[in-house]
Amino acid sequence: MPDLEIVWTKVDEAPALATYSLLPIVQAFVGAAGVAMTLKDISLAGRIIATFPERLTPAQRIGDELAELGTLAAKPEANIIKLPNISASIPQLKAAIKELQDKGYDIPDYPDNATTDAEKEIKARYAKVFGSVVNPVLREGNSDRRAAAAVKQFARKHPHKMGTWSADSKSHVAHMTAGDFYGSEVSTTVAAATNARIELAGADGAVTVLKAKTPLQAGEIIDAAVMSRKALRAFFAAQIDDAKTKGVLFSLHVKATMMKISDPIIFGHAVSVFFADVVEKHAATLKKLGVNLNNGFGDLLAKIETLPEAEKAAIEADIAAAYAKRPGLAMVNSDKGITNLHVPSDVIVDASMPAMVRDSGRMWGADGKLHDTKATIPDRCYAGIYQVVIEDCKAHGAFDPKTMGSVPNVGLMAQKAEEYGSHDKTFEIPRDGTVRVLAEDGTVLLERPVEAGDIFRMCEVRDAPIQDWVKLAVRRARLTGTPAVFWLDPQRAHDAQVIAKVETYLKNENTAGLDIRILAPVEAMKFSLERIRRGEDTISVTGNVLRDYLTDLFPIMELGTSAKMLSIVPLMAGGGLFETGAGGSAPKHVQQFQEEGYLRWDSLGEFLALGASLEHLAQTYDNAKAQVLAETLDTAIGKVLDFNRSPARKVGQIDNRGSHFYLALYWAEALAAQTKDAALQARFKPLAEALAKNEAKINAELIGAQGKPVDTGGYYLLDAAKTSAAMRPSATLNAAIAAL
Numbered sequence: 001m002p003d004l005e006i007v008w009t010k011v012d013e014a015p016a017l018a019t020y021s022l023l024p025i026v027q028a029f030v031g032a033a034g035v036a037m038t039l040k041d042i043s044l045a046g047r048i049i050a051t052f053p054e055r056l057t058p059a060q061r062i063g064d065e066l067a068e069l070g071t072l073a074a075k076p077e078a079n080i081i082k083l084p085n086i087s088a089s090i091p092q093l094k095a096a097i098k099e100l101q102d103k104g105y106d107i108p109d110y111p112d113n114a115t116t117d118a119e120k121e122i123k124a125r126y127a128k129v130f131g132s133v134v135n136p137v138l139r140e141g142n143s144d145r146r147a148a149a150a151v152k153q154f155a156r157k158h159p160h161k162m163g164t165w166s167a168d169s170k171s172h173v174a175h176m177t178a179g180d181f182y183g184s185e186v187s188t189t190v191a192a193a194t195n196a197r198i199e200l201a202g203a204d205g206a207v208t209v210l211k212a213k214t215p216l217q218a219g220e221i222i223d224a225a226v227m228s229r230k231a232l233r234a235f236f237a238a239q240i241d242d243a244k245t246k247g248v249l250f251s252l253h254v255k256a257t258m259m260k261i262s263d264p265i266i267f268g269h270a271v272s273v274f275f276a277d278v279v280e281k282h283a284a285t286l287k288k289l290g291v292n293l294n295n296g297f298g299d300l301l302a303k304i305e306t307l308p309e310a311e312k313a314a315i316e317a318d319i320a321a322a323y324a325k326r327p328g329l330a331m332v333n334s335d336k337g338i339t340n341l342h343v344p345s346d347v348i349v350d351a352s353m354p355a356m357v358r359d360s361g362r363m364w365g366a367d368g369k370l371h372d373t374k375a376t377i378p379d380r381c382y383a384g385i386y387q388v389v390i391e392d393c394k395a396h397g398a399f400d401p402k403t404m405g406s407v408p409n410v411g412l413m414a415q416k417a418e419e420y421g422s423h424d425k426t427f428e429i430p431r432d433g434t435v436r437v438l439a440e441d442g443t444v445l446l447e448r449p450v451e452a453g454d455i456f457r458m459c460e461v462r463d464a465p466i467q468d469w470v471k472l473a474v475r476r477a478r479l480t481g482t483p484a485v486f487w488l489d490p491q492r493a494h495d496a497q498v499i500a501k502v503e504t505y506l507k508n509e510n511t512a513g514l515d516i517r518i519l520a521p522v523e524a525m526k527f528s529l530e531r532i533r534r535g536e537d538t539i540s541v542t543g544n545v546l547r548d549y550l551t552d553l554f555p556i557m558e559l560g561t562s563a564k565m566l567s568i569v570p571l572m573a574g575g576g577l578f579e580t581g582a583g584g585s586a587p588k589h590v591q592q593f594q595e596e597g598y599l600r601w602d603s604l605g606e607f608l609a610l611g612a613s614l615e616h617l618a619q620t621y622d623n624a625k626a627q628v629l630a631e632t633l634d635t636a637i638g639k640v641l642d643f644n645r646s647p648a649r650k651v652g653q654i655d656n657r658g659s660h661f662y663l664a665l666y667w668a669e670a671l672a673a674q675t676k677d678a679a680l681q682a683r684f685k686p687l688a689e690a691l692a693k694n695e696a697k698i699n700a701e702l703i704g705a706q707g708k709p710v711d712t713g714g715y716y717l718l719d720a721a722k723t724s725a726a727m728r729p730s731a732t733l734n735a736a737i738a739a740l
């Protein structure tokens, strides 16, 4: 790769739309300084296409650009700007396959029940496409997520709305008290490198190999845990009844996308317990239809459509009876009757719980109004932190963005750390027995008793990432003078092993004068919230899951959205991965764009990531031009915030495209005003003048394009020409950029 190259990722949904407007601007600006900005496709559609080259025409094929980026991430020259992409649930995967097939791509159907060898092979290929398959490949480093000073300042000056909390809110978190991963976890630190085998020794004496080979490094921590099917189902049954008694909505919050094996199964149990009467009475029909409740209640609703009218009506009557008997369900879209249990990827815990906290601890009911809610988060490992937040809001009211402190995060993430790397070692257990993890020499490293239907999970975290994470935490604490708290629970088997390492590696660092503590998550949350209410900052140093949860939770409270986060991944090989924001791809925004030509997506995350990427480039290659670009971009971002040029929410106001125009204007002005690089100054002066002179005209062109339905030629696979036309409706702006 040439020296000065930055990779920009082609993704899905709202950030993919935004890219059509923003990338041409960015390419023109960085190109003027000799930096190439290359687009690499990691979208869901792109990944499907790359998986079946032999079935496609040469024109349809694309290479496996995710794999290329995975290789790049392990090299020192890596400089990658990563926008949020879809981590597809099976329903999303199927929808994308259907769209591609309709567009003439000879892509095979996803085989739900693979029986033949050919089907098994197809299913194995799709296993590399669905769920969170992008982030773990690129994240060859630990995570540093925080609100940039200017962004926090902006939120203090222009606080977003927060719902008010009532002291007698009935909302609460419900979790299991036994039989969950937390309660069953065992953990050990591997003494010598080996290839582990995971096997099920059945109560009947038969041994089944679950995974033949898992290479383990010396010094890495491994753990094994089990979610009991019986205990989980009993938990759901009791909580559904309790929600009915208490008169609150029932809701489930899991991460079926990232935890793509375990959490859809958990989701399926919630659905089948909630609709037990329907599922039991019509078991034979549902089986015949191939209904899989792990894909949500929506799968049942879609498949009964194919039944003869009378048979379908009978099931629908029983569904209506179930709704009448059960507590209200939290809704994803009350207008369309889509509930929390319809699609496993509609309610994702990292974003859904903060949204509930922001909305006075309530969720939407079928009546289109907000109601107190029971949030079930079955496993105890992290559920407790949300209950602390709820109790704090009940006692002290909503958090105040004007005065609240900040909780940045240093997250252990590299090399598929912990639960988020466990899907190839997660199994739904076919029969009673014991699952053992064995070293090559036959030594039992870990073992767990299991029953049929239980979920067994093994996780790994390597030693080098832990060392790097501890260093990063100390570095952030030193740079900011802020207390840093390791959120680790000595009662949890895995955390106890991590604590031992943290204590050792902290001794290698200069921690003189720093306030560094280790607290169990519930205590760490209490400590951080007390400080937040006093306006004080606290660095959270966490494992991979809490990294995810906290970097949506705190930003959503502090900034209104996690889109405004600075998300840096210093890659362990020396490169940089710059993630844009800490949230997702905002499917709701796409719908609004298609219906009314208004794109609410805020690209501030992209702006910040680009700034960090340019700074990294400047430092790595000692490149003065890149430094000038970074500094002037920083000025421009400050102006976008100060003059409130971020997208609003409604037609007639500035949207995503308008915010890109203003970024271009302010960036060009800052480049024209600086004196460090005369060539850049001269080059950008005419652009700055042209954009400033035509401000009203460009705004009129951009806003004039709003207010009508937009055809982007697809959802998962956009039509480039149509989308570009829709996202670049200002001829004046386009001409000015082209003239640079």
Ligand SMILES: NC(=O)C1=CN([C@@H]2O[C@H](COP(=O)(O)OP(=O)(O)OC[C@H]3O[C@@H](n4cnc5c(N)ncnc54)[C@H](OP(=O)(O)O)[C@@H]3O)[C@@H](O)[C@H]2O)C=CC1
Residues within 6 Å of the ligand: 083, 084, 085, 086, 087, 088, 135, 257, 345, 346, 347, 348, 351, 352, 561, 562, 563, 581, 582, 583, 584, 585, 586, 587, 588, 589, 600, 601, 602, 603, 605
């Ligand atoms: N890093 C990654 O690649 C990630 C990918 N995902 C993927 O994203 C999809 C949706 O996930 P979900 O959990 O619903 O989370 P999202 O973050 O996409 O959506 C939740 C809400 O966050 C707000 N939001 C997020 N980003 C922006 C932005 N840039 N500008 C304005 N508002 C924003 C919006 O809230 P509001 O309406 O309240 O303003 C949005 O509706 C899934 O497919 C998931 O797999 C999710 C997380 C991270």
Ligand SMILES: O=C(O)CCC(=O)C(=O)O
Residues within 6 Å of the ligand: 087, 131, 132, 133, 135, 136, 257, 258, 350, 547, 548, 551, 582, 583
């Ligand atoms: O990879 C994913 O599925 C989501 C990632 C995520 O939510 C995060 O990193 O905050």
Ligand SMILES: [Mg+2]
Residues within 6 Å of the ligand: 350, 351, 548, 549, 552, 582, 583
């Ligand atoms: Mg997240």
